Amino acid sequence: MTRALWAILRRDLAGLLLGQRRGGGALLPILFFLSVAMLFPFAVGPDEKLLARAGGGVIWVAALLAAILPLDRLVEPDIEAGFFDQWALRGIAEEWVIAIRMIAHWLSFGPALMLASVLAAGLLGLDGAMLGRVELSLLAGTPGLAALGVTVAAVTAGLRGGAALAGLLVIPLAVPVLVFGAGSLIPGGEAGLALTLAASLILCALAPFAGGAAVRAGR
C-alpha cells in the first residue's frame, strides 16, 4: 500500500510540478500571478502610499487566481483515463489519492508563489516587514486553497463546462481564507494569521473525504 502511494505521489509531482502532463506545470500559474501583480500599479498609478497599503491584498487576490488556473487538469483527466477505477480495483481508496493530489497541488504552486511574492512585493513597493507578513499568511493560507481546489475539481469533474464552474465555485468558498489571510496583513491583525491557519487546516482535513466521495459518486 505504502509503495503504491509513493508511486502515485511521484506521478502527481511529475505531472503537476514539472508539467509533464499537458504543459505549464508550476511555471504558468506563477507567471500569471506575477503579471496580475504587475498590472495593478499600471492600473492604479504609481502612488507609493496607495500601492503599499493595497499591495498585500493584491498579492492575495493574485495568489487565489493563480491557484484556480490548473483546476481543470487536477482530477478529471485521471477519471477519464480510467486511473481512478484501476486504483479502486487495487484497493487504493479515493481518499488517499485525493490527499496525495492535494499535497502535490500545493507543492506545485505554494512554495513557488511564496518565492514570486518577493518579486511582487518589489513591484508593489512593499517594505520588508510587510513582505514577511505576506509570506507568513501565504504559508498559512495556500494549503487551504490547494485543498479547496482539489475538492472542487473532484466535484466538477465530468460536468459540462466543469472548468469554468470550478473557478466560480472556488472563489466564494475561498472568501474566508482570503479575508483572514489578507486581514492578517494590516497592523494589529496578527490574530488573522491564526484564523487563516485554522481555516486552512479544516479545509485540508475535509478535502480528501469530500473529494473521494465526489469521485465515487461520479462513477
Added chain:
Amino acid sequence: MQAASLTATELVCRKGDRWLFEGLNVNLTAGEALRLIGPNGVGKTSLIRILARLLLPTQGRVAAEGSIAMLDERPALDTHLPLGKALAFWAAIDGQAAATDQLGLTRLLEVPVRYLSTGQKKRAALARLLGQNAAIWLLDEPLNGLDTAGAALTQTLIAQHRAAGGIAVIASHQPIDLPAAAVLDLTP
C-alpha cells in the same frame, strides 16, 4: 494463484428510468469463464462495473474471493509518457513488471502512448492486466482494435489464466474462442 470465486445474486440494475436487467445471477469458481452477450446498450459494461464493485447495483449482492482486474476501453496509461514509463507506474503499484515481451511491445517502449494505435494500446492494457496478477479478470471488449495475432494471443492468455485457476468474465461482440464457457444473454 489464490482460490477464486465470483458470485452475484439477484442483481438489479437501473440506469436513470431504464431497467437494464433484473434478477441476474452469476456464480463462477476457479477456472470458469462467463461470456456476456447482447446488443449495444443492454448493460454489459454496467454489469462488468458492478462485478468490479465500481458501481453499486440497484439491488442484489456481489461477493468475490480473490483480487479483481478490469480491462476496458480506457488503458489508464499516461498519454504523454513513453510506453515503458507509463507501464512502469503500474508495475511500481503492482510490484511486478508488465509483460511487455509476451505482448510484442518491446520495440514500442520508447514511443509516447499517444502515438500508439488502438490495438497497440489494447496490447499495453493487456500487459498491465497481466502484471496485476489478479485472480478474476473482467474484460470489456478485449478484442477491440486487435489484429488477428493479437486476438489469438488474448484468447491464449485467457486460456492460460483459466488453466491456472483464474476466473474470466468477457463481454465481446467479436467471435471469441472460450472452451466450456457459460454464456449469459442480457437481451431482455
